[in-house]
Amino acid sequence: MLIVQKYGGTSVGDLERIENVARRVARTKDEGNDLIVVVSAMSGETNKLIEYAHHFSKNPSPREMDLLLSAGERVTSALLAIALKEMGYDAIALTGRQAGIVTDDVHTSARIENIHTETMQNHVGAGRIVVVAGFQGITDKGDVSTLGRGGSDLSAVAIAGAMDADLCEIYTDVDGVYTTDPRIERRAQKIDRISYDEMLEFASMGAKVLQNRSVELAKKLNVNLVTRSSFNDNEGTLITKEENIMEQPIVSGVALDKNQARITLRNIKDEPGIAAKIFSKLADENINVDMIIQNVGQDGTANIGFTVPENELEHAKRVVEEVDDTAVIEYESNIAKVSLVGVGMKSHSGVAGTAFSALAKENINIEMISTSEIKISMIVSEKYGELAVRILHEAYGLDNRS
Numbered sequence: 001m002l003i004v005q006k007y008g009g010t011s012v013g014d015l016e017r018i019e020n021v022a023r024r025v026a027r028t029k030d031e032g033n034d035l036i037v038v039v040s041a042m043s044g045e046t047n048k049l050i051e052y053a054h055h056f057s058k059n060p061s062p063r064e065m066d067l068l069l070s071a072g073e074r075v076t077s078a079l080l081a082i083a084l085k086e087m088g089y090d091a092i093a094l095t096g097r098q099a100g101i102v103t104d105d106v107h108t109s110a111r112i113e114n115i116h117t118e119t120m121q122n123h124v125g126a127g128r129i130v131v132v133a134g135f136q137g138i139t140d141k142g143d144v145s146t147l148g149r150g151g152s153d154l155s156a157v158a159i160a161g162a163m164d165a166d167l168c169e170i171y172t173d174v175d176g177v178y179t180t181d182p183r184i185e186r187r188a189q190k191i192d193r194i195s196y197d198e199m200l201e202f203a204s205m206g207a208k209v210l211q212n213r214s215v216e217l218a219k220k221l222n223v224n225l226v227t228r229s230s231f232n233d234n235e236g237t238l239i240t241k242e243e244n245i246m247e248q249p250i251v252s253g254v255a256l257d258k259n260q261a262r263i264t265l266r267n268i269k270d271e272p273g274i275a276a277k278i279f280s281k282l283a284d285e286n287i288n289v290d291m292i293i294q295n296v297g298q299d300g301t302a303n304i305g306f307t308v309p310e311n312e313l314e315h316a317k318r319v320v321e322e323v324d325d326t327a328v329i330e331y332e333s334n335i336a337k338v339s340l341v342g343v344g345m346k347s348h349s350g351v352a353g354t355a356f357s358a359l360a361k362e363n364i365n366i367e368m369i370s371t372s373e374i375k376i377s378m379i380v381s382e383k384y385g386e387l388a389v390r391i392l393h394e395a396y397g398l399d400n401r402s
């Protein structure tokens with residue numbers, strides 16, 4: 001079998017843990033498998049590098065940011081290959097560029113366009129363990145690019161797809177995908193199997209156990225994706241096609257995203273085209289707008305509110321200020337998005353009602369709502385985010401009662 005294993009930041013968080021990873025990799029190799037290992041930077045490393053840049057600039061240039069941020073993964077990939085060689089295994093570390101990963105030039109959230117697999121193929125063919133620095137690639141101009149936060153998951157899935165691997169294992173610090181973040185609700189239960197679509201919504205709504213774009217790509221390329229812990233041998237969670245899942249609960253899980261911010265534009269002209277102008281400008285700047293509400297104000301004016309990721313707020317501010325300089329603009333970053341995800345919602349009614357009542361009973365105000373076929377999201381004050389997760393987790397019977 002050809003297996004792609006990805007080890008996240010905590011799993012390579014210090015030298016001892018890298019040694020632990022080396023032993024796991026060696027074991028997989030000893031079992032007779034071909035192996036490509038993708039690693040993240042040591043946990044906290046990418047944040048530290050971002051802070052360094054912010055010491056010099058509030059708005060550092062994305063090209064240089066990418067060169068900087070790619071460093072963390074280079075360190076761990078080289079160290080893991082060194083450790084494996086010392087254990088007597090033939091291993092080679094590759095940067096994203098050396099692994100043939102070509103991306104577009106949207107620095108700090110680049111998309112993979114192509115993977116030239118020859119180098120990896122040659123090394124695997126020669127029996128070598130290939131260790132790839134995750135989260136990075138190269139633009140066709142030859143600049144280093146990175147794939148967005150959590151992007152090593154995407155590196156792993158893309159490599160698994162391009163190399164036609166039998167399995168892609170994402171090793172992290174939890175046993176798999178849970179009904180909610182086990183750090184928020186200790187009664188959360190592990191999910192044995194989850195569909196690509198559900199996992200995609202779950203990840204997009206803040207369940208950071210998998211990066212959302214990696215799930216999207218896994219679905220597209222039909223990659224067999226498993227998440228599990230690098231600290232034990234428990235069975236993980238299989239992310240698979242919907243038809244491979246027997247029983248579908250109405251709500252599969254609850255996600256929390258605290259990294260949201262809201263922009264409200266008041267007193268904008270209530271005329272056709274104004275929303276188009278604002279949102280196409282934001283789209284041109286690659287800003288991810290999520291929830292939008294518009295309501296009628298006074299004297300032919302309207303108010304528009306929408307959410308963006310908190311780390312894109314500064315950028316979004318500059319854009320909206322340019323589009324309409326007469327509007328009164330307000331910003332709020334102490335908000336959180338709580339989401340219920342479940343394919344069973346397609347065929348059941350009343351799901352939203354249960355959520356609204358459960359939160360109302362605890363006096364939690366819902367500030368914005370949006371729904372899709374398999375998801376309901378609500379914006380609440382950030383300080384109630386975790387409480388809201390626990391309330392909803394219980395309201396839908398997801399708590400582990402054993």
Ligand code: ADP
Binds near residue numbers: 150174176181208
């Ligand atoms: P890595 O560094 O290995 O990529 P991450 O920190 O990105 O790990 O993702 C793992 C974390 O995701 C867990 O420690 C957990 O707190 C969090 N998490 C959020 N939602 C979920 C969920 N539904 N199931 C499992 N883990 C979750």
Ligand code: ASP
Binds near residue numbers: 041047072153
């Ligand atoms: N090191 C990067 C991050 O922290 C990528 C990753 O860990 O997947 O976002």
Ligand code: MG
Binds near residue numbers: 008150153208209
């Ligand atoms: Mg991650």
